[in-house]
Amino acid sequence: MTTETVKKQRWKLNLRDRFQDMPKPARIAAMVVFVVLLYLLPTKAFYENLGFPIPMGSGYLPLYTTGSDMAGVLFQCGYYILLALGLNVVLGYAGLLDLGFFGFFAVGAYTVALLTSPESKLITEYNWLESPWPWLLTVPIAIALAMLSGVLLGWPTLRLRGDYLAIVTLGFAEIIRIVAKNQDWILNGDRGIPSVGHPPGTWPDGEPIFELEFTPYYWLVLTVIIGVIFLIRNLANSRVGRAWVAIREDEDAAELMGVPTFKFKLWAFAIGAAIGGLSGSLWAGQANFVNSATFSLENSILVLAAVLLGGAGSIGGAILGGFLVIYLPEWLRSVGDVFGWPTQVQVGNIHIDVSPTSLRFVIFGALLIVVMIYRPQGLWPNRRRAAELKDRQKEVAPVE
Amino acid sequence: MLLEIDDITLHYGRIQALHGISLHVNEGEVVALIGANGAGKSTIMRAISGLRAVSSGAIRFNGEDISKVRADLRVARGICQAPEGRGVFPGMSVQENLEMGAYIRRDSAAIAQDMERVFGLFPRLLERRKQAGGTLSGGEQQMLAVGRALMARPKLLLLDEPSMGLAPMIIQQIFTIITEINQQGTTVLLVEQNAQQALSRAHRAYVLETGNIVKEGTGADLLHDPAVKAAYLGVA
Ligand SMILES: Nc1ncnc2c1ncn2[C@@H]1O[C@H](COP(=O)(O)OP(=O)(O)OP(=O)(O)O)[C@@H](O)[C@H]1O
Ligand SMILES: [Mg+2]
Numbered sequence: 255m256t257t258e259t260v261k262k263q264r265w266k267l268n269l270r271d272r273f274q275d276m277p278k279p280a281r282i283a284a285m286v287v288f289v290v291l292l293y294l295l296p297t298k299a300f301y302e303n304l305g306f307p308i309p310m311g312s313g314y315l316p317l318y319t320t321g322s323d324m325a326g327v328l329f330q331c332g333y334y335i336l337l338a339l340g341l342n343v344v345l346g347y348a349g350l351l352d353l354g355f356f357g358f359f360a361v362g363a364y365t366v367a368l369l370t371s372p373e374s375k376l377i378t379e380y381n382w383l384e385s386p387w388p389w390l391l392t393v394p395i396a397i398a399l400a401m402l403s404g405v406l407l408g409w410p411t412l413r414l415r416g417d418y419l420a421i422v423t424l425g426f427a428e429i430i431r432i433v434a435k436n437q438d439w440i441l442n443g444d445r446g447i448p449s450v451g452h453p454p455g456t457w458p459d460g461e462p463i464f465e466l467e468f469t470p471y472y473w474l475v476l477t478v479i480i481g482v483i484f485l486i487r488n489l490a491n492s493r494v495g496r497a498w499v500a501i502r503e504d505e506d507a508a509e510l511m512g513v514p515t516f517k518f519k520l521w522a523f524a525i526g527a528a529i530g531g532l533s534g535s536l537w538a539g540q541a542n543f544v545n546s547a548t549f550s551l552e553n554s555i556l557v558l559a560a561v562l563l564g565g566a567g568s569i570g571g572a573i574l575g576g577f578l579v580i581y582l583p584e585w586l587r588s589v590g591d592v593f594g595w596p597t598q599v600q601v602g603n604i605h606i607d608v609s610p611t612s613l614r615f616v617i618f619g620a621l622l623i624v625v626m627i628y629r630p631q632g633l634w635p636n637r638r639r640a641a642e643l644k645d646r647q648k649e650v651a652p653v654e
Numbered sequence: 655m656l657l658e659i660d661d662i663t664l665h666y667g668r669i670q671a672l673h674g675i676s677l678h679v680n681e682g683e684v685v686a687l688i689g690a691n692g693a694g695k696s697t698i699m700r701a702i703s704g705l706r707a708v709s710s711g712a713i714r715f716n717g718e719d720i721s722k723v724r725a726d727l728r729v730a731r732g733i734c735q736a737p738e739g740r741g742v743f744p745g746m747s748v749q750e751n752l753e754m755g756a757y758i759r760r761d762s763a764a765i766a767q768d769m770e771r772v773f774g775l776f777p778r779l780l781e782r783r784k785q786a787g788g789t790l791s792g793g794e795q796q797m798l799a800v801g802r803a804l805m806a807r808p809k810l811l812l813l814d815e816p817s818m819g820l821a822p823m824i825i826q827q828i829f830t831i832i833t834e835i836n837q838q839g840t841t842v843l844l845v846e847q848n849a850q851q852a853l854s855r856a857h858r859a860y861v862l863e864t865g866n867i868v869k870e871g872t873g874a875d876l877l878h879d880p881a882v883k884a885a886y887l888g889v890a
Contacts, residue, residue, distance in 0.1 A: 638745035
């Protein structure tokens, strides 16, 4: 048997290949079942039966989160998945390092807040608006403004090669946060903007669907994610997607093939920003209250970690990464509850917070390092990117 | 005259790499550019393909000054370069690399035809059709880079050291293919360290020294020029 066939058989064990080998109707059916399960996920009777039996001890380890509302955690996972999908277009497809991606989320969130809140200064002080707008109407504006800020940032920087973009984007996110924090002019500083509008819709009994209950928000974000996935998949398989791959792999060569590199980098940047803004507008629709504290730098880093952890350039990877960075700390907290993990330890008279939630960056740092050493292409890699990575490693450290 | 370079200068930051270069390429020719390392050969190629902007002077292609035209639009006008150091897309398969070469074209039937032609010129690439570009051997990558440049159906093909790092046998093959491509109607501007081969294949050639053209003539003339012999052909 040649090594090639052996290799092929080993590949067959790969879950993805087995899925690909299934006949198309079966594949579609499997996807439908999976998606239905996703919609059911915040149903108590359903998720309470998910988990692992604990081998030694008594009972079982739940997969749901005991520390906080499961639907709330899922919603948060949802908008992080959206963020990761957006950054994946920028970083994974076009190969552009954006360190301030959360800035676009902030643009989206503030746009919605300013336009939908009756206490927005646009209404109370400046009389730009007669009355608050409905949430749904502000979402396209939020997306457009995020996109515009992406273009404004990208225009001067994307012509340059190198690390300028990383620095400028980092600055952008911080500027938004600092301006929001210190300016009373419109964003109202730390006091923020209360009474932000919710998405529309009422149950048959006349109660609004989108209020305090998290589940409908989760359904909404899940639906949006599915739509965004279709959009990105189509883009990735189009001429635009091929141009992105070429730019990422060798920008000079791409230019020599006739790819207008600047234009396509700007597109990647704008599309990523639009998805980031969409995520922010969804979050604001639920949050009720928007202030600068939400937009700390950690969030940008968390999104970056999500994309790298999952595997840059892969939609599955972005979803997995976005899910893990939110879900894992929450779940660890419930594991902590099951095993009686303390939230604080006392050394001398210093109290140290050791709850998994506050340690999550330590946990992610460690996890990321481990993943990057043993699986640099990420948990759910894009095959092409994995090959590029090998090619680059060859340059850095020649084998033999 | 297909390409006419008129007194161009080019700077990398404060370093001047080209000091007033003038040269031309007629339709249907193979023109070689030889010179020592660092003479500025690749820089001239970059100036023509648009990867680097010239500081002064004009580059005329079919009579139009293209020195301010964006690189991707020069490809559309019919200039295509196989870059030095190959520059194949490492994660794309051989076939995908070739398809990228035809990125500016939309005539898919003719593209398929041209791909067959490239596979005819380089049967090795056909064998490796599905293999990732980054995992090809150096020689195979060089073939891919040349084949990919052909996929744009250029009027002017720029080849920067196509024989770099290849075994003598393969060098022979590559030059034979260059001649073949030329006979099929593509004009070629060729940068080469392998002056012997380049001069014997080229209609005309230019000798470049530290950013200046110091000699020009037919390939045969330069091949027998004592100074060129001493400097580039390794014969005293
Ligand atoms: N990006 C750059 N920045 C600064 N200087 C450069 C750059 N690229 C080339 N140079 C300089 O310009 C000069 C010409 O370089 P070029 O690459 O054109 O040489 P070449 O004739 O192609 O040499 P070789 O035969 O080694 O490929 C060299 O002195 C080189 O150091
Ligand atoms: Mg060179």
